Amino acid sequence: MDRITELEKVKSCSTQFVLAINDTLNVISGKWKLPIIGSLLYGKKRFKELEREIPRITPRMLSKELKDLEANGIVTRTVYNSIPVMVEYELTISGQSLHEVLEPMIGWGLQHRKTILGMRYNVV
Amino acid sequence: MDRITELEKVKSCSTQFVLAINDTLNVISGKWKLPIIGSLLYGKKRFKELEREIPRITPRMLSKELKDLEANGIVTRTVYNSIPVMVEYELTISGQSLHEVLEPMIGWGLQHRKTILGMRYNVV
DNA sequence: TATAGCGCTATACTTTGGTATAGCAATAAC
DNA sequence: GTTATTGCTATACCAAAGTATAGCGCTATA
Incomplete structure (x- = not known):
């Protein structure tokens, strides 16, 4: 149970992180x-x-x-x-x-x- | 003259850097x-x-x-x-x-x- | 009067990235 | 024997990103 909630936390967190990374990528990607x-x-x-x-x-x-x-x-x-x-x-x-x-x-x-x-x- | 060579150094360096950054971008960009x-x-x-x-x-x-x-x-x-x-x-x-x-x-x-x-x- | 520089915009095109849908060969479960 | 799962591939299509080329209104210089 502990490991599952840990995983859930990690996942919801990483969703936020992916958004932040994409914000950054949008600014610097392209030719x-x-x-x-x-x-x-x-x-x-x-x-x-x-x-x-x-x-x-x-x-x-x-x-x-x-x-x-x-x-x-x-x-x-x-x-x-x-x-x-x-x-x-x-x-x-x-x-x-x-x-x-x-x-x-x-x-x-x-x-x-x-x-x-x-x-x-x-x-x- | 000093400033010009400085600038040239910076520019040739940043060209290398842009290549390295693009290597990194190629790995993580895309949907x-x-x-x-x-x-x-x-x-x-x-x-x-x-x-x-x-x-x-x-x-x-x-x-x-x-x-x-x-x-x-x-x-x-x-x-x-x-x-x-x-x-x-x-x-x-x-x-x-x-x-x-x-x-x-x-x-x-x-x-x-x-x-x-x-x-x-x-x-x- | 003609040429050139500035800071762009318009139009049309090609190339790249991603989607949608279908199907294949192999095996396992019912 | 029919359905489902695994690990993909094929074909066709669509949308976003980038390219090529031309030109505009303004002004300074020759």
């Missing part, structure tokens, strides 16, 4: 989100600066992804009423704090690649 | 990967057990995702030559170590949701 976030980690940027820094991105995708990131509270968009208009994109606090999640992903990715390569020689 | 990994965190499971534990998954998707996870070194597939055959799926060490990356994602997801909700009252 262009990481390059954009990575580019903004070193300071605010204008539209054309991002376009130049991210090879092969189309303005359509850049516009779309920036809107998405803004809607999700990851970047802020500031329009200056200079002539012609200037628009700057900047990471929010939440956006900056993404490094907490990106760092372990880097660690795991590098380690996993090593493990996979190692398996070719050590196993079978 | 069914997390439920499957979550289900296997508590021990090895058979095909039908997974099918029953994961609501609404079709056998096609379960089969496909398990193959994918196996190809990526996240789960192992063991066939017992009992009659009828029994097949068991289990997380590899790499698969188990994914909790290192999932935990910060849970943390960030929960915190981010709080931040977003808080903004409605504190800002504007």
